Amino acid sequence: DARVTQTPRHKVTEMGQEVTMRCQPILGHNTVFWYRQTMMQGLELLAYFRNRAPLDDSGMPKDRFSAEMPDATLATLKIQPSEPRDSAVYFCASGLGIGDRRNEQFFGPGTRLTVL
Amino acid sequence: KNQVEQSPQSLIILEGKNCTLQCNYTVSPFSNLRWYKQDTGRGPVSLTIMTFSENTKSNGRYTATLDADTKQSSLHITASQLSDSASYICVVILNAGGTSYGKLTFGQGTILTVHP
Numbered sequence: 269d270a271r272v273t274q275t276p277r278h279k280v281t282e283m284g285q286e287v288t289m290r291c292q293p294i295l296g297h298n299t300v301f302w303y304r305q306t307m308m309q310g311l312e313l314l315a316y317f318r319n320r321a322p323l324d325d326s327g328m329p330k331d332r333f334s335a336e337m338p339d340a341t342l343a344t345l346k347i348q349p350s351e352p353r354d355s356a357v358y359f360c361a362s363g364l365g366i367g368d369r370r371n372e373q374f375f376g377p378g379t380r381l382t383v384l
Numbered sequence: 385k386n387q388v389e390q391s392p393q394s395l396i397i398l399e400g401k402n403c404t405l406q407c408n409y410t411v412s413p414f415s416n417l418r419w420y421k422q423d424t425g426r427g428p429v430s431l432t433i434m435t436f437s438e439n440t441k442s443n444g445r446y447t448a449t450l451d452a453d454t455k456q457s458s459l460h461i462t463a464s465q466l467s468d469s470a471s472y473i474c475v476v477i478l479n480a481g482g483t484s485y486g487k488l489t490f491g492q493g494t495i496l497t498v499h500p
Binding site: 272310311312313324359361372373374375376377378 | 418425426427428429430433473487488490491492493
């Protein structure tokens with residue numbers, strides 16, 4: 269049963285601390301997306317990768333957020349330093365990209381981040 | 385500006401009843417439109433994906449319609465069940481052309497509550 273996995277599922281931290289969220293995309297998927305969801309803004313795309321290369325990170329605050337794919341099985345989203353306004357649920361999604369005309373994405377369970 | 389508007393914001397119905405959720409969009413050029421179901425504390429799960437040439441798509445008790453001329457879509461749920469209680473998100477994908485990935489524009493979602 270292939271699915272996207274994310275760790276940790278929950279994270280509580282204090283303002284100023286570094287936060288790293290991890291995602292394991294579905295094996296064989298070559299596109300990976302990071303989203304943030306809040307009650308006020310809904311779902312927002314932060315960044316996406318194709319074949320491990322970042323193609324669009326325009327939705328991400330560059331001064332404190334960074335996203336990487338060290339290898340095809342791991343994507344990371346890092347916040348340093350974290351702020352209370354970063355509190356949200358962060359979703360990772362993966363897809364086949366151009367191999368799938370519909371560009372379907374499969375979402376992970378999310379990481380619920382609370383910054384105090 | 386590319387936007388996706390959903391209505392109503394929330395809806396309460398009794399188990400066994402039908403309901404229809406609406407999605408209006410201004411995204412152009414259009415590639416495809418998706419409806420996602422998001423259970424509380426979970427990631428969104430795709431219900432239907434429709435391309436420009438498709439005007440209806442069913443998935444069990446869920447039927448989505450698309451009118452590309454008026455830029456409207458609806459999601460009809462038949463014989464609702466308690467497990468249908470969730471947020472339903474309309475997502476429209478921009479046609480980026482060729483092999484480029486189209487940007488996703490998310491609606492704010494409709495929160496559906498089904499009461500016994």
